[in-house]
Amino acid sequence: MPTLTGQTIAEAQGAVRALLDRTLAGSGLTSNEYVALRVADARRVDDLAGFLAGQRQLGLGPAGAAELVDGLRKRGLLCEDAITPAGTELFAQVDARVNATTARLYDAMDADDLATAQRVLTDVIARAAELSRAGS
Template identity: 40%
Template sequence: MSHPPSLNGQVIGQAEHATRAVLDRLLAGAGVDFHDWVALNLTATADAPLGRTRLADRMAGALKIDDGIALATIDGLTDAGLLTVGAGTVALTDAGRARYADIRAALDEVTARLYGDLPAADLSTAGRVLATVTARANAELTRAA
């Protein structure tokens, strides 16, 4: 009888790389990249309108990238007609909302295939453990800076 591996960086990395490859393929078909998707998703799901700087800060924090890269992504999406920046806020355009909805629907289908038959208790435990590891890694990055 084989035993599942213990949770460690290698197992987390393998899962992240595999799921990211699936996501990247889906995004490429929609004409956006991962940074674009994060900007669209953060804009679409924000509780309140985000300013350009706040959106860039959220992207930089989530992706561990430089603010300049995040701002360039926002500018690229604005140039592509998917985002609009005005009156201090960033919003999805009609084309941006349509692109977001298409990607979200496709992603929901993939997510159902990947996670749909896993027990809710297992997903809850994994989510809790990974959130703890993420918080500790973020604290470590703060300490090292």
């Protein structure tokens, strides 16, 4: 029996997502909106809604992703698929809170263990993608 299972990964993802939701409370952003602004802030994506729909961990299909992006546009946080100055300001404020929470989450963990976890999870992602492409 493997010591690392899909159940463990799913529970960890759920716990971190719940922590993110708690950190975002009162900010005016949902976790998916925060992710969308993070993507728009970090890089130019020609089709932000399409990119977000392809991120399975967000649980958005094409219609949900389009609705999310449209909502951010209507609030003046995105223009086309680029972050606006208002979006940049809100994102910076919220991101500082998220970074502080993230630091507290990982602070008590051994740096070598975190590096190992990062390598293992990166390998899990790559291997899952390989198996998906192979039709397994």
